[in-house]
Amino acid sequence: MSRPFASVRARATLGATTVVALALVAAGITVVGVLRGDLTDRASLRSEVRARTVAASQTALNGRFTDTALPDDDDHLVQIVDGAGRVLAASEPLRGRGPLTTYDPAPTATPKPPERDEDGEEGDDDHDGAPRRGQVSTGTGHKTLAVTVDDEKQEYRFASVHATTYDGRTYTVYAATPLDDEEETVTSVTRAMLIGLPLLLLVIAAVTWLVTRRALRPVEAIRARMAEITSSQDLGRRVPEPASRDEVARLAATTNETLAALESSVERQRRFVADASHELRNPIASLRAQLEVAHAHPELLETDGLLEEVIRLQTLAADLLLLARLDAGDGADAGTVDLARLVRAELVRRAATDRITPGVRITGEGHVVSGSASRLTRVLGNLLDNAQRHAASRVSVTLGGQGDHVVLAVGDDGGGVPAAERERVFERFVRLDDARSRDEGGAGLGLAIARDVVRRHGGRISVRRAPEGGALFEVELPRLRTPGQQPRTAASGQDR
Template sequence: MSSVRARAALGATAVVALALVGAGIAVLLVLRANLTGQAGLQAEVVAREVAGQLALGVPYDGLETRDEEDHPVQVTDEEGRVVAVSKDLQAISGTGTDRVVPVRPSVTGSSGSSGSSGSSDDGDDGDGDDDSAAPGRGETDPDDADFSNGTATVDGERADYRFASVRATTPAGETLTVHAGAPLAAEQQAVGTVRDSMLTGLPVLLLVVAGVTWLVTRRALRPVEGIRREMAAITASEDLGRRVPEPDARDEIARLARTTNETLAALESSVERQRRFVADASHELRSPIASLRTQLEVAAAHPELLDLPGAVADTVRLQTLAADLLLLARLDAGERPGGTRVDLGRLVREEVARRTGDRIAVTVSVPEGERFEVTGSRGQLARVLGNLLDNAERHARGAVEVGVRAAGRGGVVVSVDDDGAGVPPGQRERIFERFVRLDDARSRDDGGAGLGLAIARDVAVRHGGTLTVGEAREGGARFELRLPGAD
């Protein structure tokens, strides 16, 4: 099922259905238990009434029960033989015996039951007692009654009953068990009515839940559909300047729309930066290539006019520019620096010692005997130092100084100072953009393509550090490279 609305409606309906079915079953069980308990209580009352009569010595044929059609009674002796039954009782089950015909005469010598249903011999029972003579007084069992479910046929009608069994002792010392029943028709009717009502109302309620969930989900997902349509339009038009609509609410969908617009803005900025980079790179490459081609064409026609040093210079410049562009491409692709431990103090000394042809001598200020280790790529960090020193050499009047010191929390700071004109505060971030030159000193003929500082900052960021520019003590520019120390 591909629709979120359909899945949400189906899921909500299934959950509600399970909850309602569980609740319905629980209600039916509780209702049945309560009604069955009430029927059992009625049966126990009847059974105890009959047991009380037996305890008083009332003969079997003189037993009286309330509403004999609704409360059938069966009396058994210790051996499970039936000694008395209620009037019109034709069949019974669930009491331990299904006999409904008494097998013994009454305790006073009379025969039969209260309803004369299948009476036995008319004489005495051999004990010489008269029917009306009930010597002494018996007792009933005060313990809780035993309950069971069964059926009984009274006057030709068969029904389900809840039976209560109570024991009683006659004045003659005989223990009898009275089984009295209460009809379960009311319980069955009530449970059936509730069950039918639930079965009728459940589908209707589930349809209502499904419909409401569908409508609510549709309304909630309407902004998502608007976002989807706008994103599809942006993809089709390739216009990254467009934005998706943002709902007024402060829910997850509104946050999704804002995040989407932020992503589009970042993507637009990245694409624009890439386009500008490609255009600037093409422009920068065109100049040395055109110069080199011109010199080669002149040399082909007039070998004696070949400017070999100029051709070599253009080739070197072209090679350097291509290397810078390749490094920037790798940095933009997310290339991670290596995990080598690099001593920045030693790296600074080596880099300065390598620069033998500089216009201005570089002063190194690194504490002796201390190590300033960071983790990263030795080659890329050397490239950052080289670019910063190149920049200082182009702008310094007569002094360039590089120093290394420890910073807080285990960090390391490398500073490069010159005594040139410095960088105006309003331009201190712009100089780190690619192909940016602030003045004539940064001309192509002077060796700068506007990539050195951009590369230096990108490498610093990739190493978890920063590269900033400020004012030096001599009034020139101070570039500070801050890197976290090695663990």
């Protein structure tokens, strides 16, 4: 049973909807907060204007508070309270009631008469905060309070303003504006957001689902084609590449490149198996024929021929095994190899069997590389075998340095390798001379093994025309540096 959010489309839809929901909730909270603050500020301003209007009226400054015009509706509550907390005047809904609030009481100190400053202007407040006689304080106190009016309790935004009559009595004017309209506005906005948010999230989820479905359609096409290729085992087919230049198009292109490489690898493996079977068939058939003859006519048994076929079969099997290990990435244990010593030892070992004695030239010093001595010996032996088969009368081996590389070259004076065949000559089971027999020409694996071994050692092998007129195979390997050793340049040295 599949999980509900196992698909990329479902996870993308869920993720996008969640992010948008969180963003909308945060934005909604911010909007409601800003709106509430703005409405409260407007109510504070209305209360302050009303309080200052009453406090600055001439009847109030003259101390005739009962004659002061005050609003008489529930939406405009005003009280005038002295410093002792006694109500001096109140709007109609508040008559006969005590003070609505006692915050910010009027100063009780006796104010001083107005004084003029250096510019001739009267000051506002004296040192104890009380307005001077006949003046209104510049400061305003704001507070939100719950008040019960006509048996109904609701919140009001209060503004308090201090003033002093001409005869020196201080008083506070409290003006209040109800916040029910503001609360209703905030509630309406909040309700609209709560209703609209799910609908908006539903639309976003649907759009994300459809857009993701369309975006992933090429991926589904790639998956379906890969499933067909897997079931049919036809590596010649390719996945469709969308016309867009996005990540999906690059994925399709990379998939096709992988399929092409896999097809090439499988084809090469098939050719390898076919060629190996063909190469193994000849020595096995020869061995069988000779054994059948020996069984029927013991006196005709030729052990030399049998031994030669067994050696050939053993060599071919060893070559095939080495190639299989190289293809599998099997690397021999790396060590320090002195190529100069390796060349001398290999030439001494082959001296009794080589048709032509090679000329050797070793220049410079420090021909030390990192790698497997046995496999590098195999490379030199394969190159010498190739040169011995094709040389007319001369084979040369040179070893020198070129910068940070050691260069080993094997040349001959044979027919050489045509320029068009200098890459194909390193392929497996390739013989450029179709006229020569397999017994003389080998199985066509020597140069292929040499190339793979050299690549495993971080080097490269190439072929060009030799000064003698034949083929010159050059192997470049990274020189092994000792700590503190400086890069080398090609140096001349003593011929050996």
